[in-house]
Amino acid sequence: MLGWVCTYTPEEIFATLGLESYRLYGDDRGEYAKADLEYLPVNFCPLGRACLNEGMGKGNPSLTGIVLAASCHALVHLAGAFKYAGERRGKEFFVHLLDLPRTSGDGDAAVRAFASSLRSLAGRLSSFYGVAWNDGAFYGALQAHQSVRRLLRELYRLRMGQPENFRAAGLLEVVRAAGRAKKDEFLPVLDGIVKALKGDVNGESRVDGSPAAALLAGLRRGGSPQGPRLLVVGSPLPFAYLDLIEELGGNIAGDDLCQGYRYCLPEVEEGPDPFLSLARGYLGRVPCPRMLAGKERFSYLLSLARKAGARGVIYHALKFCDASLYEYPLFREYFAEAGIPVLYLETEYRDAGLEQARTRIQAYLELL
Amino acid sequence: MDLNRTIQNLLKDRDRWGKVLSSPLSYRIVEGALVLARKSFPWQAIYQMSRFALNQTGRAYTGKVPVVWSSAFFPVEIAWGLQLCPFSPEVAAGFITGMGFGAEALSMGEEAGYSRDLCSFHRCIAGAARAGHLPRPAALLASTHLCDGAPLLFQNMAELYGAPCFILDVPYTAGRDAEAYVAEQLERLWQDLAEATGRRPDRASLEEALRHSNEFRENMLRANELRCRVPSPISGNDMLAFIYLFFAGQGSREAAEISACLAEEIEEKIAGGRWGGTEKYRLLWLHLKPYYSNEVMSFIEQAGGVLAYEEFNHIYWPPLDPGEPFLSLARKVLAHFDYKPVEERIRVIRELAEKYRVDGIVHFSHHGCRQSTGGSLILKEALQEAGWPVLLLDGDCLDGRNEAAGGMLTRLQAFFEILEERKEGCLI
């Protein structure tokens, strides 16, 4: 089982090679060894620390390797920590840092560079796990991944129509499940959820199968359409915060989170070179803050906010996440100029601080 | 000569520090004072470098020459090759802090929305820039290797000044593909920068910058070789002053000359037998040092510690080939041992620890630096396994506001005691 974290990691490669993969979220199930304390300093990305605990602790999953995008020093050092922690286990542990260009350079050169880095990932995986690349398998995997992403976007569209009926954390749960499942097995589950939700709209709700039913139950909420619509942006955040925002009357109509909508965005077109196609598709998505796209990204987010009818934006930064922390000052100005006030939340990827946040969120929602 | 005091006298009225800082006249006055005090400098190379830095900074504020901001690890030869005026905001942040105005600048940065968890160099820059105290750039140059924050900050600063920002995207994995990718960007960047600043992209001038850079490299290598002597012929604290040349000077004639002067002075000192002193603990120093106060460095000195060598002064790159400027600069950038899996940093540090015969290694864990601090626990464990005592000294280079400096001194004291015990153990 291969672990991965950043949404610039094309899962299609794992699926083509027949390798099972698992997206790490750093879930705290209380059963993990505190591996992070040994390998990572305290002033380090809390998501990274949590992922190390998840991947190396005694709980699920049992990873045999990890693929991390070299997108920030948190992930770079996380790779080092996995390597050391993996060696301690005694078995050979696969660690790969995936070079990820910044798209702000020459688009074409960046696509070529990323394609070559994807090719070398596939090569290393093939030789480590003794599996072979097959173009036919790739096109099959690609279709399944594309279908999952399209259905997820469909879910997001439905939510944008009536956010008061959706629980934002429930939607992120669906995305999370997608990032951990075999796509061909997950497709019917997802399809069932979308159909059921559409059925809801038309008054004919029905869904079979327990995974779909559980996810569906987590998605539903009966909020008031009068509550202000919001967009949530920034680093991955604890679900409890989303529930709190909704409890206080906010309606989350859209997000730009890599644990959410960003995962659903890549649009990969079939072409003669699988790696070039993947590189183009993944890099072609709206850039994340790490990509240094500045205003280009802000104007996309503003249009997303407008489309979602958002009266406010919640910006979440994880402590020690440079990508978000540097983006925030300009982001705040940009949205203030556009007449959309921003609420800044900072967390350590834990529910701690929820009570202090309650008052701030309440005051903010009243202001809107 | 106390340069700080001279400048602080100029800035008696604390509220005016920004105005004084950004006036070219201040630099001329301080330079004048410097010339008068020339003889009191322990090293003429430091005197020359201070003049060079003041002169350059003064020039940057005149507005008569296109100023380009260059991030700490950007190959600044590109700017010298276009006869531009490079300005290192990270060094400026150190300078502002050294003058005693760090807290003001940091608060301004925080007011502008920069979190206290970010590197204080960058918060200080953001604050001083917003207050209008830094020279206006015609363009900004940042590379993505080593520091995640620099390109992000520079992008914001480009927005603030309405100037173009050129980002050099450096892959993590070195190799032929990476070299070609970086070289291609550098060539285009050189041309775009020339256009943005109204300069003619002249290859001969770029080649000359590379030759100067090579001279700097060779001179620093020479100085570094001489530093293997025990006791150390020059203090590491003095050596950390040359950071300006590393960040902003490579490619200039001056950096070549100053580094030559440094190597000669050390040679002369050794030849004259005029050095010595007690060295109880030889240390290898990783990352930078606190600039807001001298307390830590003085404490080390008083305890008989000496910085025998510093990671920042290490010359890690091969000579440049002026005939292949872009490719060889790409190789230089990709050669950095800290931009590789942590084992590479461990390997280099082990080599240096052996070469400089140190008793212990101190990693100054600057609060906001993900690159250096992120791998420090693994680094410590590996180096300790290899037999070196290691101290991870948590602190901040510029932000002394929350610093329990006393805590740092206590930890250093305890570390020295460990070193002492080891020495006694060896004697028995």
Ligand code: SF4
């Ligand atoms: S949350 Fe921020 S620091 Fe952490 S892995 Fe993501 S981009 Fe890097």
Ligand code: SF4
């Ligand atoms: S100290 Fe670290 S984070 Fe700060 S500027 Fe230097 S490399 Fe960047």
